[in-house]
Amino acid sequence: MKRWQALFITAGVSLVFLVFFIYPAVSVLSEAFRGSDGSFTMAYVVEVFRNPVYVEGLINALLLGVVSTLATLMLALPLALMSHRYDFMGRKLLSALILVPLVLPPFVGAIGLTHVLSVTGSLNALLIDLGLMDPDRRIDWLANGKFWGIVVMNALHLYPILYMNIVAALANMDPAMEQAAENLGASPTRRLFRITLPLAMPGIFAGSSIVFIWAFTELGVPLVFNYTRVAPVQVFQGIRDLGQNPSPYALVAVVLLISATVFAVTKFFFGRNTSGAQPRPKGRDSEIRLTGVKSLGAAMVFAAVFLIASIPHAGVVILALADDWYDSIVPYVWTLDHFKEALGDPLVVPSIENSLIYSSIATIAATVLGLAIAWVVVRGNIRGRGVLDALVMLSREGKPFHFLVTLAGGSPILLLIASYAIRRLPYVVRAAVAGLQQSNPAMEEAARSLGAGPLRTLRKISLPLIGANVAAGSILAFAFSMLEVSDSLVLAQQAKDYPITKAIYTLLSTLGNGHELAAALGVWAMVFLGVAIIGATRLGGKKGGLFKM
Amino acid sequence: MDAIRAEDIVKKFGSVTALDGVSLEVAAGELFFLLGSSGCGKTTLLRSIAGLETPTSGKIHFGDREVTRLPPHKREAAMVFQSYALWPHMTVAKNVAFGLEERKVPKQEIESRVREALQLVHLGAMAERGVDQLSGGQQQRVALARALVVRPKCLLLDEPLSNLDAKLRLEMRREIRRIVKEGGLTAIYVTHDQEEALEMADRMAVLNGGRIEQLGAPTEVYRSPRTSFVAGFIGETNLIRATVSEVRDGYAMTECSAGLIVGRIADPEWTPSPGDTVMVSVRPEAWQIDNGAGSVITGKIRARSYLGRSIRYEVETVVGVQQVVELNPEVLREPGDAEVKLTARHSDVVVMKD
Numbered sequence: 001m002k003r004w005q006a007l008f009i010t011a012g013v014s015l016v017f018l019v020f021f022i023y024p025a026v027s028v029l030s031e032a033f034r035g036s037d038g039s040f041t042m043a044y045v046v047e048v049f050r051n052p053v054y055v056e057g058l059i060n061a062l063l064l065g066v067v068s069t070l071a072t073l074m075l076a077l078p079l080a081l082m083s084h085r086y087d088f089m090g091r092k093l094l095s096a097l098i099l100v101p102l103v104l105p106p107f108v109g110a111i112g113l114t115h116v117l118s119v120t121g122s123l124n125a126l127l128i129d130l131g132l133m134d135p136d137r138r139i140d141w142l143a144n145g146k147f148w149g150i151v152v153m154n155a156l157h158l159y160p161i162l163y164m165n166i167v168a169a170l171a172n173m174d175p176a177m178e179q180a181a182e183n184l185g186a187s188p189t190r191r192l193f194r195i196t197l198p199l200a201m202p203g204i205f206a207g208s209s210i211v212f213i214w215a216f217t218e219l220g221v222p223l224v225f226n227y228t229r230v231a232p233v234q235v236f237q238g239i240r241d242l243g244q245n246p247s248p249y250a251l252v253a254v255v256l257l258i259s260a261t262v263f264a265v266t267k268f269f270f271g272r273n274t275s276g277a278q279p280r281p282k283g284r285d286s287e288i289r290l291t292g293v294k295s296l297g298a299a300m301v302f303a304a305v306f307l308i309a310s311i312p313h314a315g316v317v318i319l320a321l322a323d324d325w326y327d328s329i330v331p332y333v334w335t336l337d338h339f340k341e342a343l344g345d346p347l348v349v350p351s352i353e354n355s356l357i358y359s360s361i362a363t364i365a366a367t368v369l370g371l372a373i374a375w376v377v378v379r380g381n382i383r384g385r386g387v388l389d390a391l392v393m394l395s396r397e398g399k400p401f402h403f404l405v406t407l408a409g410g411s412p413i414l415l416l417i418a419s420y421a422i423r424r425l426p427y428v429v430r431a432a433v434a435g436l437q438q439s440n441p442a443m444e445e446a447a448r449s450l451g452a453g454p455l456r457t458l459r460k461i462s463l464p465l466i467g468a469n470v471a472a473g474s475i476l477a478f479a480f481s482m483l484e485v486s487d488s489l490v491l492a493q494q495a496k497d498y499p500i501t502k503a504i505y506t507l508l509s510t511l512g513n514g515h516e517l518a519a520a521l522g523v524w525a526m527v528f529l530g531v532a533i534i535g536a537t538r539l540g541g542k543k544g545g546l547f548k549m
Numbered sequence: 550m551d552a553i554r555a556e557d558i559v560k561k562f563g564s565v566t567a568l569d570g571v572s573l574e575v576a577a578g579e580l581f582f583l584l585g586s587s588g589c590g591k592t593t594l595l596r597s598i599a600g601l602e603t604p605t606s607g608k609i610h611f612g613d614r615e616v617t618r619l620p621p622h623k624r625e626a627a628m629v630f631q632s633y634a635l636w637p638h639m640t641v642a643k644n645v646a647f648g649l650e651e652r653k654v655p656k657q658e659i660e661s662r663v664r665e666a667l668q669l670v671h672l673g674a675m676a677e678r679g680v681d682q683l684s685g686g687q688q689q690r691v692a693l694a695r696a697l698v699v700r701p702k703c704l705l706l707d708e709p710l711s712n713l714d715a716k717l718r719l720e721m722r723r724e725i726r727r728i729v730k731e732g733g734l735t736a737i738y739v740t741h742d743q744e745e746a747l748e749m750a751d752r753m754a755v756l757n758g759g760r761i762e763q764l765g766a767p768t769e770v771y772r773s774p775r776t777s778f779v780a781g782f783i784g785e786t787n788l789i790r791a792t793v794s795e796v797r798d799g800y801a802m803t804e805c806s807a808g809l810i811v812g813r814i815a816d817p818e819w820t821p822s823p824g825d826t827v828m829v830s831v832r833p834e835a836w837q838i839d840n841g842a843g844s845v846i847t848g849k850i851r852a853r854s855y856l857g858r859s860i861r862y863e864v865e866t867v868v869g870v871q872q873v874v875e876l877n878p879e880v881l882r883e884p885g886d887a888e889v890k891l892t893a894r895h896s897d898v899v900v901m902k903d
Contacts, residue, residue, distance in 0.1 A: 176634035179601050182621040183628045184648030184699060191622075194647075198638045286601050 005454070006380035009372045010387055016369060017391050020418035029256075032249040044250035054234065054251055061231040061255070064150060065216030071155035072162050072211050077204070079159075079305060080166035081192070087287050088295040094302035101309040102160035103533055107220030107485045107501060108522035110153050111508065111515060112315025114225060117141040117149055120327040122315070129329065146225035153225075154215045156309040161214075162207035169203025170196070175285045202270040209266035213259045220485035220501075224508065231255055236490060313526060320519035338513065338520040348521060350496065351503035358413070358499055359481035362420035367474045369421070370428025377429075378436040379444075392429050395422045416491040416499075420484055424477035431473025435466030472539040479532035483525055500525060551612035551702045551735060552577045553598065558607035560593050560759075567593040568604070569759035575703075575737060575752075580729050582746040582753035583739045586782070589756040591739045592707060598737060599628045599705050611702050622651075627701035631708045633692040635680040641667070641691050642676040648699035666698035667691075669728060686717045693725065697732065704729065704736040710745065722749055743783050747771060755779050773815035775901055780830040787836070789829045789868045790903065793821045801900045803829055807846035807868045812898030819902065826903045833874040835897035838862070838882065843894040846871075850884045864891060 035041035048054045083095050116122045119140050127133035142149045181195045219232040231251055238248035290298055320338050322331035342348055373388045444457050488501045507518040553575040560568040568590045575581040583591040596602040598609055600621035609617045616624055635644050642663050649659045667673050670690035696704055710718045726749050729736045740746055746753050747767045754764040763770055763779045774780035777788050791803035791810060801821055802811050810829050821827055848866035862873045
C-alpha cells in the first residue's frame with residue numbers, strides 16, 4: 001500500500017467521524033458550558049450537583065454500574081476459570097451457549113423479566129406451588145425502585161463480555177507459567193491466587209470497565225422497568241424541554257466524564273501487555289479432563305447459567321404467546337393472536353420498514369469504512385494507524401459518547417443512521433482485520449508483480465480472500481443496528497420515523513395488551529437476530545471470536 | 550540427590566501413543582540427555598517425570614520414593630521450561646524467591662539464597678529488574694536460577710537453549726554443565742540438537758516413535774550406533790545394505806555390489822550369521838579418497854562443496870552416492886569422470902541390523 005493511499009483513507013475516515021460523531025458530541029458538550037448570553041459558564045454543571053434529583057440519578061447510575069459489575073464478575077469469573085482449567089462433557093457446545101445472552105436484546109428481555117419477577121409473576125407462583133411461600137405474604141422482587149431487577153438483567157446480559165475477556169487473558173498466558181508454579185511447589189489454590197489471577201487481572205479489569213460503563217449508561221433496561229431516578233433516563237426525559245432547561249446537557253457531560261475516567265484509568269493501569277517480552281513457543285496445555293460425576297457437575301454449572309440467563313427471553317416468548325398470564329408459572333391459555341395483532345398495529349409495519357432502511361444504509365457505510373480502516377491497520381505502515389485505532393476504540397468503547405451525539409438535534413434520522421453505522425463499525429473492522437491477518441500479504445504482492453493495479457488486486461485477490469469474514473461482520477452490524485435501543489429511542493421523535501425498538505417501547509406504554517404486543521414484536525426481533533447470527537457464524541466466525549468486545 | 554528410575558512408561562493421548570514402554574535409570578549426579586526429533590516423545594517423558602502428565606501405565610521413582618501419581622508441586626523436581634515461563638508480574642528476585650516462599654523458608658534465608666542463586670548465574674545486579682527488561686539469555690538464566698534455588702531432587706530442562714542465538718547457545722552449554730556439575734545435581738535435559746547432547750551429556754537416550762533406540766555415553770552412541778536411525782540422527786552417515794560372509798572377533802566381513810566391506814559389530818548382544826542382510830554405516834569423515842588402508846570401493850567425484858575447514862565431496866558409486874568429508878584437506882580434488890578409491894578403516898565402519 002502506498003503512503004498517500006493510507007493517508008487518504010485515514011483522512012477520509014477521520015472526516016466522517018468528525019462530521020457525524022465528534023462535531024455533534026463537541027457541540028452538545030459546549031451547550032453544557034454555554035450560558036444564555038453565549039458566554040462560558042459552569043452554572044449548569046454546578047446545578048447538576050446541587051439538584052438533589054440529578055444527584056440521586058447519578059448516584060443510582062453509579063450504584064447500578066458497580067453492583068451490576070460485581071454481579072457480572074460473580075457469574076463470569078468461576079465460569080472462565082472452570083473452562084480454562086477443566087475439560088468436561090459438552091464443553092465446546094456449552095461454552096458457546098453461555099455467550100448467547102450477550103446478543104439477545106436486553107431491552108426486550110427486560111419485558112419478560114418484569115413479568116417473571118412481579119408480585120403475581122412466575123417466580124412467586126413457583127415458590128407458592130412448592131410450598132416455600134405463603135400466598136398472602138408475597139415478596140415484591142421489584143420493590144425498591146426496581147433496582148435489583150435492572151441489576152439482574154444487566155448481569156444476565158453482560159456476563160459474556162467479562163467471561164470472554166477473562167478466557168482470552170487466560171488463553172494468552174503461556175501454560176508453562178502455571179506449570180512452573182506447580183513445579184516449584186505451589187498447590188492449586190496458591191497457584192490460582194499467586195499466578196493465574198494476577199496474570200488475568202488485565203483481562204478482568206478490561207472486561208469490568210466495559211461492563212461498568214455499559215450498565216452506568218444503560219437507558220433501555222431502566223426504561224422498561226420504569227426506573228426513572230437514574231441519570232440516563234433523566235437525560236432521556238429531559239430532551240423534550242431542552243430549550244427551557246439545558247441541564248440534561250450538563251448531566252451528559254458529567255456522565256461522560258465519569259465514563260471516560262473509568263476507561264482511562266483502566267487502560268492506564270491494565271492496558272499494558274503483560275504476557276511477556278516477545279512471543280515464544282508456548283508450553284503444552286495441562287487442562288484436567290474431568291470424568292464421571294465431576295464432569296457432569298461442571299457441565300451442569302454451565303447449563304444452569306445458560307438456562308438462568310435465558311429466563312428473561314423465555315419470559316418474552318411466553319408473554320407473547322399467553323392469552324392471560326397472571327399469578328401462574330406459565331399461562332393456562334395460549335394464543336397466537338398477539339402476533340397477528342402486533343402486525344396490524346399502525347406503528348409496527350412502518351417501523352420494520354424504517355429499521356430495514358436505516359440499518360441497510362448504516363451497514364453499507366460501516367462495511368466501506370470498516371474495510372478501509374482494516375486495510376490501513378493491517379497493511380499500511382504509517383502513523384495513521386494510531387489515529388484509526390483510536391477512532392475504532394472510540395466507537396467501540398464510546399457508548400456514552402453516543403448519548404452526546406443523539407442529543408445534537410439537526411437532522412435526527414441522518415444522525416441516527418450515522419450513529420448506527422459508527423457504533424457497529426467495530427464488528428466489520430474486527431472481522432476484516434482478522435481476515436487480512438490470516439491471508440498472506442505475499443498473495444497480494446504476487447498479483448501486483450504480475451501487473452494488477454491496486455484496485456484490481458483488491459477486487460480479484462483480497463476481497464475474495466476475506467469476503468466471508470467481511471460478510472459475517474456486516475451481517476452482525478446489520479442485526480445489531482436493527483435492535484439498537486438508546487439512540488433509536490432518543491433520536492426518532494416522530495411516529496412515522498420510528499424504528500422497531502422505539503415501536504416496542506411505545507407499545508409497552510399503551511394500555512390493555514401493550515406488553516403482550518411488545519413481546520410479540522420482540523419475539524420477531526429475536527428470531528431475526530438468531531437467524532442473522534447463525535448466518536454470520538457460519539460465514540466467518542469461529543469460536544465466537546466475532547463477538548469479542 | 551536422587552537417582553531417577555522410569556519403568557515401562559506408556560503414555561497415550563487418545564489413539565496416539567506418545568511413549569511406548571520406555572524404561573531408563575538416571576544415576577544420582579548424572580547429566581542425562583533425552584534426544585530425538587519432534588514428536589518422538591522426549592518432552593512427554595520429561596513432563597511425566599515432572600508430574601505435568603500422568604503416564605497411562607508404568608512407574609516413576611525418585612530414589613526409593615514412587616512418585617508416579619504424585620502431583621507436580623510435591624515432587625521436588627524443578628523444571629526449566631522451553632519458554633522460560635517467567636512471571637511478568639514479578640521482578641527477577643520475586644520470580645526466584647517463589648519456590649522458597651512456597652516452602653516456607655524463613656525470610657532472611659530466602660534473601661540470601663536468592664542472592665546466591667542470581668550470582669551463580671551471573672545476574673547479581675539484575676535482582677530488582679522486571680523480567681521483560683532482560684535479554685533472552687538473561688531470562689534463560691533467571692529461569693535456571695529459579696529452578697536451582699529450591700535445591701531440587703532433580704533438575705529437568707526442556708530445550709532450554711532453543712530460543713537463544715547460536716553464539717549464546719554455545720556459551721550457555723558450558724555454563725549449564727558447570728552449574729549442574731558444581732551442584733552435584735541429577736539433571737535430565739531434553740533437546741533435538743545432537744551437538745548439544747554430544748558436548749554436554751554424561752549419558753543420553755535417543756528416542757524414536759515413543760521408544761528408546763539406544764542409550765549410552767556420547768562416544769558410544771556416536772561411535773557405535775546400533776540402528777540406522779541412531780547412526781543417521783547422531784551425526785551423519787552413509788548407509789550401505791550388504792550380506793554377511795564371515796564373522797570373527799566382533800568384526801563382520803560383508804559383501805555388497807561394490808565389493809567387500811569389513812566393519813565392527815556395534816551391538817554386543819547381537820551376532821549376525823553368514824548370509825544375513827545387514828546395514829553398514831560409514832561416517833563421511835571415515836571415507837578417505839585415494840589414501841589409507843581398509844575396505845575399498847570405487848566411484849567418481851560428482852560434486853564438491855568448500856566449507857572452509859573441511860571439504861565435502863559427493864562420490865557416485867554402484868551402492869549410491871557417498872558423502873565424503875575431508876578435514877584439513879591437503880589438496881582440492883576436481884569433480885570429473887576420473888575413478889577414485891574410497892577407503893575406510895575396519896574400526897571406523899559399523900555393521901548393524903538391517
